[in-house]
Structure formats: C-alpha cells, structure tokens
Amino acid sequence: MLFPTIEFALFFMLVLPCTWLLNRRNALKKAMLVxxxxxxYSFWSIPFLLLLFLSSLFNYAFGxxxxxxxxxxxxxxxxxxxxxxxxxxxxxxxxxxxxAAQLQALGALAGLQLDLGSxxxxxxxxxxxxxxxxxxxxxxxxxxxxxxxxxLVDLLLYVSFxxxxxxxxxxxxxxxxAQLARPSDPRNIDLGGSTLLILGGLFKKVVVASHLxxxxxxPVFTNPQAYGTxxxxxxxxxxxxxxxxxxxxxxxxxxxxxxLLGYRFPRNFDQPYxxxxxxxFWHRWHITLSTWLRDYLYIPLGGSHLxxxxxxxxxxxxxxxxxxxxxxxxxxxxxxxxxxxxxAAERLLREATDEGGRFRRFLRGELGQTIRWLLVFHFVCxxxxxxxxxxxxxxxxxLGTILRRVGDxxxxxxxxxxxxxxxxxxxxxxxxxxxxxxxxxxxxxxSVAAKVALSTAAIWAVIMLAPSGVAPFIYFxx
Amino acid sequence: MTxxxxxxxxxxxxxxxARTHPxxxxxxxxxxxxxxxxxLVYATCLLLALAxxxxxxxxxxxxxxxxxxxxxxxxxxxxxxxxESLGIAxxxxxxxxxxxxxxxxxx
Numbered sequence: 001m002l003f004p005t006i007e008f009a010l011f012f013m014l015v016l017p018c019t020w021l022l023n024r025r026n027a028l029k030k031a032m033l034v035x036x037x038x039x040x041y042s043f044w045s046i047p048f049l050l051l052l053f054l055s056s057l058f059n060y061a062f063g064x065x066x067x068x069x070x071x072x073x074x075x076x077x078x079x080x081x082x083x084x085x086x087x088x089x090x091x092x093x094x095x096x097x098x099x100a101a102q103l104q105a106l107g108a109l110a111g112l113q114l115d116l117g118s119x120x121x122x123x124x125x126x127x128x129x130x131x132x133x134x135x136x137x138x139x140x141x142x143x144x145x146x147x148x149x150x151x152l153v154d155l156l157l158y159v160s161f162x163x164x165x166x167x168x169x170x171x172x173x174x175x176x177x178a179q180l181a182r183p184s185d186p187r188n189i190d191l192g193g194s195t196l197l198i199l200g201g202l203f204k205k206v207v208v209a210s211h212l213x214x215x216x217x218x219p220v221f222t223n224p225q226a227y228g229t230x231x232x233x234x235x236x237x238x239x240x241x242x243x244x245x246x247x248x249x250x251x252x253x254x255x256x257x258x259x260l261l262g263y264r265f266p267r268n269f270d271q272p273y274x275x276x277x278x279x280x281f282w283h284r285w286h287i288t289l290s291t292w293l294r295d296y297l298y299i300p301l302g303g304s305h306l307x308x309x310x311x312x313x314x315x316x317x318x319x320x321x322x323x324x325x326x327x328x329x330x331x332x333x334x335x336x337x338x339x340x341x342x343x344a345a346e347r348l349l350r351e352a353t354d355e356g357g358r359f360r361r362f363l364r365g366e367l368g369q370t371i372r373w374l375l376v377f378h379f380v381c382x383x384x385x386x387x388x389x390x391x392x393x394x395x396x397x398x399l400g401t402i403l404r405r406v407g408d409x410x411x412x413x414x415x416x417x418x419x420x421x422x423x424x425x426x427x428x429x430x431x432x433x434x435x436x437x438x439x440x441x442x443x444x445x446x447s448v449a450a451k452v453a454l455s456t457a458a459i460w461a462v463i464m465l466a467p468s469g470v471a472p473f474i475y476f477x478x
Numbered sequence: 479m480t481x482x483x484x485x486x487x488x489x490x491x492x493x494x495x496a497r498t499h500p501x502x503x504x505x506x507x508x509x510x511x512x513x514x515x516x517x518l519v520y521a522t523c524l525l526l527a528l529a530x531x532x533x534x535x536x537x538x539x540x541x542x543x544x545x546x547x548x549x550x551x552x553x554x555x556x557x558x559x560x561x562e563s564l565g566i567a568x569x570x571x572x573x574x575x576x577x578x579x580x581x582x583x584x585x
Contacts, residue, residue, distance in 0.1 A: 013520060452525065
C-alpha cells in the first residue's frame with residue numbers, strides 16, 4: 001500500500017478516528033495500531049508478516065534478557081547474539097544470492113565449479129528498516145539509553161508502526177517507546193505542519209520524482225549510449241533531484257501521518273544539496289540513517305579516538321557498510337566507498353591545514369564557499385550515478401560515455417518540461433526555512449474550512465498532473 | 479447550533495475529540511485538535527471524491543465483482559452523476575487530459 005493511493009486514503013480514514021477514539025484506552029489503542037500496521041504490511045506480503053512478528057518477539061525477549069542481566073560479560077554476549085540474530089534474516093534474504101554469485105564467479109576464475117544455489121525468494125519489503133530498529137533497540141537497552149520494554153505490544157508497535165515501517169525514518173526506541181507510555185496529547189498535533197508535509201510530499205513524489213523518472217532519468221540510465229554528453233549530465237542532476245524528492249517525500253508524509261496520529265518522528269532531511277562539505281551533506285541527508293551509522297557502527301569501531309589513520313579507516317568502513325546496506329551490489333559498495341574516501345579526505349584536509357590560515361580563510365569566503373558547494377554537489381551527483389546504475393560496470397560506462405561523447409553534436413532530448421520539473425524539485429529544498437515558516441504560519445492560522453479547501457485544491461492539482469499509476473518509492477527496495 | 483458536546487457526554491472516548499480548543503471563528507462545530515484533524519482528512523477526501531470521482535470509479539472497476547464492490551460501484555456512479563450535474567467531473571476530466579498531454583512520454 002503506497003501513501004499516494006486511494007487504498008491508503010481509505011485505510012487512514014479508518015485508522016485516524018479509531019486511534020483518537022481509543023486514545024484514553026491506551027493499551028487498546030496500541031493493539032489497534034499494531035493490527036493496522038500488520039494489515040498495512042499485508043498488502044505487500046502476508047507470509048512475511050511472520051518475519052515481522054518473530055523479529056519483534058526476538059528483540060522483545062533479548063531486550064528483557066539484556067535488561068535483567070547484571071553481569072556485564074553476559075549482557076555483552078546477549079547483545080552480540082541479538083545483533084547477529086537481527087542480521088541473519090537480512091543476510092539471508094538480501095545478501096546470500098549476491099555472495100553466492102560472487103563466490104561462484106571467483107571459483108570459475110580459479111577453475112572451480114561451485115553451486116551455491118539461491119534463496120529463490122524476493123527480498124522482503126522493509127527488512128533493512130526492521131533490522132535497524134531491532135538492533136538499535138537491544139543495543140540501547142544494553143547502553144542503558146532505554147529500559148527494556150515489558151510490553152510486547154509496545155515493541156510490536158515500535159517495530160511495525162506503519163508510517164515508518166517500510167522506508168523510515170529510523171526512529172529510536174528511546175524516542176518512540178516513551179511516547180507509548182501514556183495516551184497521546186491531542187494538543188501535540190501540528191495540523192498545519194503535518195498537512196504541509198503531506199501535501200509537499202505528494203507534490204515531490206507524484207509530480208516531480210515520478211515524471212522526472214519516467215520521462216528522463218529511466219530512459220537515459222537504461223541506454224546511456226543513445227544520448228549525448230549534455231543529456232547524460234542533466235540526467236545525473238535529475239536523478240539527484242529524483243532521489244531527494246522521492247525519499248524525502250516518503251519520510252515527510254510518514255512524519256505528517258504519524259503526527260496526525262499523535263506521535264512525533266525525527267526529521268530526516270534538511271536541505272541536503274546546500275551542503276558545503278560531505279560531512280555537512282551527511283548531517284542533512286537521511287539524518288536518521290547517518291546518526292544510526294554513527295552510533296551503532298562508527299563509534300563501536302572506535303570512532304575518532306584511535307588515531308588519525310584508524311579514524312579514516314572507520315569512516316570508510318562505515319560508509320562502505322552503509323552502501324552495502326542499500327543493496328547487494330558492487331555499485332552500492334562503490335557509492336559508499338566514494339563517500340567514505342571523500343569524508344576521510346575532507347578530514348585529512350582539515351587536519352593538515354591551519355584553522356586561521358590563508359587557505360581556510362579563502363574557503364570561508366564567498367568564492368571559496370561557491371567552489372566548495374560546486375565540488376560537493378558534483379561529487380554527490382557522480383556518486384549517485386553508481387547508486388542509480390544497474391551495476392558498477394554500467395556506472396563506469398555511463399561516466400565513460402559522458403567523456404566520449406563530448407562535442408559529438410548529439411541532439412538534446414531533455415524537454416523544457418524536464419527542466420521545469422528539475423527546477424521545481426531543486427527549489428523544494430533550496431527555499432530558505434523562513435519560506436516554509438511563513439507558509440506554515442499562514443496555514444496554521446487558517447480556519448479548518450480554509451485548510452480543507454487548500455488541501456483539496458493542492459491534492460486535486462497533484463492528481464491532475466500525476467502520471468498514470470505511481471511507482472513505488474525508491475527506498476522500498478532497501 | 480450543532481455541537482459535539484452532548485455526544486461527548488454520552489460517549490466518553492469522544493470527549494478528547496470534542497472538548498478542548500474550539501475551532502476558531504466557525505461556531506458551527508466545537509472540535510478539539512484531534513477532531514479538527516479528523517474533520518480535515520474526511521472533508522478533504524470527500525471533496526476530492528466529488529471533484530474527481532472518475533478515479534474512484536476506475537479504482538473500483540479493478541476489483542473482482544462481489545456484492546460489496548457492486549454496492550460501492552453504485553455509490554461511485556451516483557457520485558459521478560452528482561459531480562457531472564455540478565459540472566465538476568467534466569472540468570476535472572478536461573484538466574486531467576491536459577495534464578496527461580503535458581506530461582506525455584515522447585514517442
């Protein structure tokens with residue numbers, strides 16, 4: 001069930017009043033939300049509901065075991081088992097076929113014929129986000145950041161809550177479980193902000209991302225040889241906009257929907273393409289993933305406390321694993337490695353130059369900032385080419401074609417509509433926060449009747465401009 | 479004057495929807511924040527169904543026929559008729575065709 005569909009509208013029209021009618025009976029409300037979330041997931045797969053349930057049960061049990069254990073060594077061992085247990089389904093469903101194929105290829109190079117078979121099943125939707133939530137819960141119990149949940153229903157809801165279940169944002173147990181302890185306060189509903197997030201998300205996904213993908217990005221990435229240099233470069237920019245509009249749309253709608261139900265989710269995007277460094281980019285892009293990787297991977301690896309070279313290693317390793325999380329393919333590893341090496345290089349440059357020196361002063365100036373922005377944005381776009389391509393070879397081929405076809409006079413296929421959509425998509429994240437605050441303020445002050453009129457008009461306009469059928473969100477595959 | 483307050487006395491869970499934070503300037507309904515959220519979602523969906531009922535009808539046509547679907551299709555047909563009588567469905571249909579033409583994939 002996708003957010004911008006009639007199915008979801010009907011589903012939400014049922015869940016929203018039920019949630020508030022049961023608000024004073026908190027236990028019943030949470031049970032109802034668990035059932036609703038399982039119904040939501042069942043639209044993708046009924047068999048994998050069992051995986052969802054068993055994963056929650058497993059983490060519930062290990063949370064209690066870790067929470068009750070006084071022996072630090074036992075707690076550590078239990079957390080290790082819990083983390084491994086969370087990773088097992090992910091490795092099986094997502095990485096087994098990839099690893100088997102790589103080993104078979106290596107075996108063939110060595111003259112060995114290996115038959116490692118394949119799982120023969122599709123990767124369950126949301127398995128990565130399921131894993132993230134499970135690991136963060138048991139590790140946070142171990143670290144004492146959250147108490148082990150004594151309520152199975154709470155944990156079932158934490159893992160399966162439908163707004164974040166499929167593609168995030170990644171919500172920490174400490175943030176969410178505390179909200180389940182008592183009935184939601186309806187005064188915390190930010191009706192104006194939530195509505196704007198949902199309307200903006202629908203526009204970004206249905207109008208900008210869907211059309212740009214269908215009309216331009218998909219054809220160019222499928223057959224780059226058929227296009228000239230300018231089209232190839234424009235398609236790389238367009239994909240940067242598509243992935244931002246697609247993914248931020250999902251999390252914006254998820255945050256808005258959760259808030260209408262009385263729950264708060266963390267922010268996941270903050271104008272990522274205005275970043276002046278890769279470090280800043282990762283503070284603005286998929287914030288809940290980058291902080292997750294920092295807290296559960298980078299810091300346990302030693303973070304920046306083991307000396308300069310090990311810090312670089314940790315940065316690169318964290319980003320490579322972050323890339324691998326996105327998909328079982330060399331292209332995702334390269335994407336992660338590019339970001340890891342980039343982050344390490346930035347750190348090296350910072351450490352090798354004097355804070356008050358001429359070079360750093362130049363970088364802080366207007367020209368320096370422009371150069372930094374250009375470098376970071378284009379670095380991110382080149383990395384996205386790997387992320388979007390079917391495999392690493394196709395990405396290299398794409399980049400090679402850009403260079404090979406310089407000046408060959410290939411006709412431009414990007415229509416004015418594509419350029420308008422790109423500009424609209426770019427504007428959605430370039431507008432200063434004050435513009436959003438002004439819109440939010442006006443919307444907040446409007447009467448419910450005016451809000452209804454505006455929402456209806458905005459969604460009607462989105463429907464009028466929508467392509468036939470809406471493709472799933474990009475992050476569903478991860 | 480219609481108000482949810484008496485209903486709230488009769489049905490305790492509704493109290494949270496109706497009690498606090500009256501809707502500014504409306505006077506017709508006295509809704510709390512949750513009630514306003516529900517009213518916004520329902521009113522928006524209903525107006526959209528009236529503004530572009532063709533989408534709802536087409537969506538229902540994709541289901542295997544059964545008594546529930548047939549009843550829903552009957553309701554959708556009435557909605558289409560109402561929207562057409564108001565001239566809204568025709569406007570939406572024309573604008574949708576324009577939108578499709580504007581964003582058509584080149585041959």
